[in-house]
Amino acid sequence: MIHQSHARLQAAVIAAFALLPAVLLGQSNSSFTLSKSIQDRVAKGDKPVIYVSYHDVSNEFAPFIKAGVEKADKEFNVDAKMVGPVGADAEKQVAEIESLIQKGVDGLAISSVSTDALAPIIDRALAQGIPVVTFNTDNPNSKRLAFVGQDLVQSGRIAGKLLGDTLGGKGNVIITTLDGAAQWSIDREKGAREALGQFPGIKILATVTTGTEPQQIYGSVENAMQAHPNVDGILSLECCSTPAAGQYAQRNNLVGKVKIVGFDMLPETIKLVQGNVISATIDQAPEKQSYEAVRLLLDTLKGKPAQTVDTGAVVYDNKNIGDYVVASKQKKE
Numbered sequence: 001m002i003h004q005s006h007a008r009l010q011a012a013v014i015a016a017f018a019l020l021p022a023v024l025l026g027q028s029n030s031s032f033t034l035s036k037s038i039q040d041r042v043a044k045g046d047k048p049v050i051y052v053s054y055h056d057v058s059n060e061f062a063p064f065i066k067a068g069v070e071k072a073d074k075e076f077n078v079d080a081k082m083v084g085p086v087g088a089d090a091e092k093q094v095a096e097i098e099s100l101i102q103k104g105v106d107g108l109a110i111s112s113v114s115t116d117a118l119a120p121i122i123d124r125a126l127a128q129g130i131p132v133v134t135f136n137t138d139n140p141n142s143k144r145l146a147f148v149g150q151d152l153v154q155s156g157r158i159a160g161k162l163l164g165d166t167l168g169g170k171g172n173v174i175i176t177t178l179d180g181a182a183q184w185s186i187d188r189e190k191g192a193r194e195a196l197g198q199f200p201g202i203k204i205l206a207t208v209t210t211g212t213e214p215q216q217i218y219g220s221v222e223n224a225m226q227a228h229p230n231v232d233g234i235l236s237l238e239c240c241s242t243p244a245a246g247q248y249a250q251r252n253n254l255v256g257k258v259k260i261v262g263f264d265m266l267p268e269t270i271k272l273v274q275g276n277v278i279s280a281t282i283d284q285a286p287e288k289q290s291y292e293a294v295r296l297l298l299d300t301l302k303g304k305p306a307q308t309v310d311t312g313a314v315v316y317d318n319k320n321i322g323d324y325v326v327a328s329k330q331k332k333e
Contacts, residue, residue, distance in 0.1 A: 032145060034301070035129025038106050042301050047079050048106040050297050052290050053097055054084040055113040055137065059178070059212055060266055061239040061286060065111075065136065068290030080294050087212060088179055090117035097121050101130060107297030109290065110144075111136035115183040118142070131300040135293040136286065137184035146306035148292045150284040152184055155263070155313045156191025156237070159282055162315065163196065163235050163261040166279045170201030171232030171259075174224055176241040178217070180209040188237040196235075205231065210241045218244045225252070236262035239269075242281060246272035265316070265324065273321045283324070285311040 034042070042048070052069045054062055066082045073080040083100070085092035090113040097108065098121060108125055110132060112118035122142035125132050135148040163173065175192060177185045189207060196202050205228050210220035221244045225231055236242040242262025246269070249255050260278045262269065264286070272278040288311050296306040316324055 032126060032131065032143075032300075033129060034131065037104070038129060038301070041106065047077055048298060048301055049104075050078055050080045050107045050109065050294050051100050051105050052080065052082045052109040052135070052293060053093060053100075053111065054082060054290075055093060055111045055182075056086070056088045056212065057082065057084040058086045059240060060214075061264060064265075064286035065290045068287035068292075069294065071287065072291045072294035076294065076298055078294060078298060082290070084111075085113070088113045088182065090114040094118065094121050097125070101125050101128065105130060106301060107294075108132045109135050109148075109293035109297060110139065112139045112183065114181075115139050115141050131297050131306070133293050133296050133300075133306055135289045137182070139183075145300060146296055146308045148296065148309040148311065149289050150311055150313055152187035153191040153194075155282055155284065156188035156193075157195040158191075158313050158315065159188070159235055159237075159261050159263070160192035160195025161198070162280050162282075163233050163259060164199040164202055166259045166261065167199075167202065167233050169199045171203075172228065172230050173202055173204050173233040173235060174228060174231055175204065175207045175235045175237065176210055176221060176224070176245060177207065177237040178210055178212050178240055180207055185237055192235055192237065202233075210244070212240070214240070214244075217241050218247065221245055221248050231258060233259045233261075236260070238262075239264035239266055242266070242278065243268035243272060246277045249277055270321060270325065273316060273318055276318050280315055280317045283312075283314040283316060285314075 054065050069080050069082045083096055093113050094117060119139055119142040122132050122139055122144055126143050132144050133146045134144045138147045179185055208220055208224040210217040217240055234245040236245055243266055245260045249258050255277050261280050263282050265283050269281050273281055292309045300306050
């Protein structure tokens with residue numbers, strides 16, 4: 001039974017990646033040189049100090065990122081810590097990173113609240129000889145050495161196509177997101193709109209910014225659904241409005257009537273996929289994102305070039321979600 005499920009999972013992954021265009025992975029910044037102080041610490045064999053700055057440590061996705069940092073801390077000879085603002089606050093994230101630069105660190109992995117706000121501080125750190133990679137949400141406007149994460153535009157395309165196919169190519173759709181102005185959201189929405197635009201019978205009614213507090217998220221979904229009672233599909237662009245959409249469908253007798261596609265593997269999302277409340281969710285391997293970001297920084301300290309890592313887009317529905325659950329339990333044992 002598990003073997004057959006695995007085959008279905010593999011087929012889903014292949015189908016998802018069949019949509020991916022051929023891209024060249026980002027190369028390291030060949031002009032970057034480690035600072036003298038970091039070179040001296042490396043030469044002495046001191047344990048490297050790495051900080052992983054996530055753009056909102058209070059959201060439900062953050063524990064997955066933290067797990068990757070903790071795994072890297074244990075497996076590598078490194079002092080790795082996760083930091084970041086409570087709430088998606090660019091000023092607070094910049095201020096914290098500035099403090100870390102002044103304090104002295106051997107490497108920074110940054111998931112930017114805002115591309116424009118974070119690019120200058122990333123470039124300043126690099127200019128001072130501190131290696132910086134980005135993860136989860138990229139900052140292509142900066143000179144970051146590499147990026148670890150999902151191709152956000154492409155994952156939006158995959159989600160949009162999934163919803164379009166699930167709706168049979170017709171219906172009214174709303175898009176939900178924690179922060180419509182954030183670069184990660186803009187990128188995913190771009191891909192989603194491209195894919196949904198391939199279905200002439202689908203109309204996007206609105207993009208709804210929900211905020212980040214759980215009650216606020218649900219309330220925003222509820223308000224949007226009441227404002228648009230003719231919604232046939234909901235496309236969530238992130239972790240946390242995905243289960244909220246499913247919960248709204250359950251509470252209002254809309255299961256099966258409103259199709260939902262979203263992102264990430266929160267426990268509630270998994271239950272809703274298992275119950276056919278959510279049609280599909282897309283994993284982006286968050287633990288791998290932060291883990292690989294730390295590894296890339298350690299490679300840089302050893303003089304190796306940092307190469308961008310695409311953590312993929314695995315589609316889960318009620319046919320293969322059991323494989324994820326089994327694998328997660330085995331990992332904990």
